[in-house]
Amino acid sequence: MKKILFVASECSPFVKTGGLADVIGSLPLALKQSNGADVRVILPLYDEVAESYSEEFQYVARFHVTLGWREQEVSLYSYEYKGVIYYFIENNYYFTRKGIYGYYDDGERFVFFSHAVMAALAKLDFVPDVLHAHDWQAGLVVALANIEQPIEGLKTVFTIHNIKYQGVMPHSTFSDFFNLSGEHFSGFEWNGMINCMKSALFHADKITTVSPSYAEEILDPYYSEGLHPLLHERLEDLSGILNGIDTKEYNPLTDPNLHITYRDSRVKKSINKAFLQEKLGLSVDESIPLYIMVTRLTEQKGLHLIKRILPEFLQHNVQFILLGTGEAEFEAFFAELPHIFPDQVRSLLSFNEELARQMYASADFFLMPSQFEPCGLAQLIALQYKTVPIVRETGGLRDTVVPFNSVSGEGNGFSFANYNAHDLLHVLYDSLDVYQDAIQWRRLIKNVNKQKFDWQHSAEEYSQLYATVTK
Ligand code: GLC
Numbered sequence: 001m002k003k004i005l006f007v008a009s010e011c012s013p014f015v016k017t018g019g020l021a022d023v024i025g026s027l028p029l030a031l032k033q034s035n036g037a038d039v040r041v042i043l044p045l046y047d048e049v050a051e052s053y054s055e056e057f058q059y060v061a062r063f064h065v066t067l068g069w070r071e072q073e074v075s076l077y078s079y080e081y082k083g084v085i086y087y088f089i090e091n092n093y094y095f096t097r098k099g100i101y102g103y104y105d106d107g108e109r110f111v112f113f114s115h116a117v118m119a120a121l122a123k124l125d126f127v128p129d130v131l132h133a134h135d136w137q138a139g140l141v142v143a144l145a146n147i148e149q150p151i152e153g154l155k156t157v158f159t160i161h162n163i164k165y166q167g168v169m170p171h172s173t174f175s176d177f178f179n180l181s182g183e184h185f186s187g188f189e190w191n192g193m194i195n196c197m198k199s200a201l202f203h204a205d206k207i208t209t210v211s212p213s214y215a216e217e218i219l220d221p222y223y224s225e226g227l228h229p230l231l232h233e234r235l236e237d238l239s240g241i242l243n244g245i246d247t248k249e250y251n252p253l254t255d256p257n258l259h260i261t262y263r264d265s266r267v268k269k270s271i272n273k274a275f276l277q278e279k280l281g282l283s284v285d286e287s288i289p290l291y292i293m294v295t296r297l298t299e300q301k302g303l304h305l306i307k308r309i310l311p312e313f314l315q316h317n318v319q320f321i322l323l324g325t326g327e328a329e330f331e332a333f334f335a336e337l338p339h340i341f342p343d344q345v346r347s348l349l350s351f352n353e354e355l356a357r358q359m360y361a362s363a364d365f366f367l368m369p370s371q372f373e374p375c376g377l378a379q380l381i382a383l384q385y386k387t388v389p390i391v392r393e394t395g396g397l398r399d400t401v402v403p404f405n406s407v408s409g410e411g412n413g414f415s416f417a418n419y420n421a422h423d424l425l426h427v428l429y430d431s432l433d434v435y436q437d438a439i440q441w442r443r444l445i446k447n448v449n450k451q452k453f454d455w456q457h458s459a460e461e462y463s464q465l466y467a468t469v470t471k
Contacts, residue, residue, distance in 0.1 A: 139200030167196030215240030297326025
């Protein structure tokens, strides 16, 4: 039985800012169930972790970690939740703060976390075969494990969930924080700076990303955020494994947030739609197609395209609801929109899980025209709730949404290739045509109903990867 230790900075249900937390919160159990691997997870203990969990923690050990001149105490805890063992690194100075990222010393905080994980390895009653680290916050663990060899034969896998965030710090931090001799500097340096993601790409035995298309895209300067030369060097060890979703958690047949649950009944789905239309004061009318977005309001999510063409699209008899928060520019746009289209648009500038689920259940179309999207979970949730995705062909969106072809009858959504607002507008018009054509719409929905994006397949791919790397 393979023993794998996941290292990450967030994990559902304990602490979450994005899709990373969903993956860390669901993949370990999937690996256990599909291949009997013992996968455990080590995380920082943030203030945000609810007491209902932390009061059940078991004490494991206490030790010191030195970071340059600073010596810090760490308490290590373990906690079993739904069949998976989690370890938490507690240190008040670095992690007892509001929120989880966005501090001037984030780099230092995760250097500390990485040193603490290395020290924790000696205290655990668990000797992993593979350290599997996720995103830049855990990247240094890969580098330190390779250099320090804390466990004989220990292998490393590094997964890129988003190459845009790399953990970049002044090069002086190398001598301040790393406790390493100068010969190792080049493995951490990129463009004159310390770069945590680079250190992982340089040191990892295997590198993965969260979809096959993204694995190809990041070889190109348009997507690589400057790291393509290094990725080309590591090409043989780079692969893409598509994320799944927890299909128990996201299941319209059991979701307690819904007005009425359903499997693939369009009638019941339309009862949810009428409920939401009424709740938000829109015309209750099944024949008006309902388009939604549930998203962080950042440029990555294609919001400049939306801004450019949505007012034009709203000249047609369609409804649009947005749920999300984020950058001021986009919040301002969406705050204004319902004033211009009071009968058609609602903007909910907040985050509310119950409402999100009700939107997935009610909508006809889910919009996600991302500029880049390593995998994307929302389009998968939409498909689970039998809502048709409209996406740009990038990363995981390209790998999960097949454009509907009204001649062959294939496809589960709508997509466009270039990051261009009028290409998006064009597929929005296509979606409207199909919605208004009962025969084509039925063909499309039939395909949507057949989709399955659970973890099964991907868990097998990870297991194979672990087998290869430990051979
Ligand atoms: C990041 C990516 C997203 C991906 C998620 C989980 O948030 O932006 O595309 O789905 O990580 O891997």
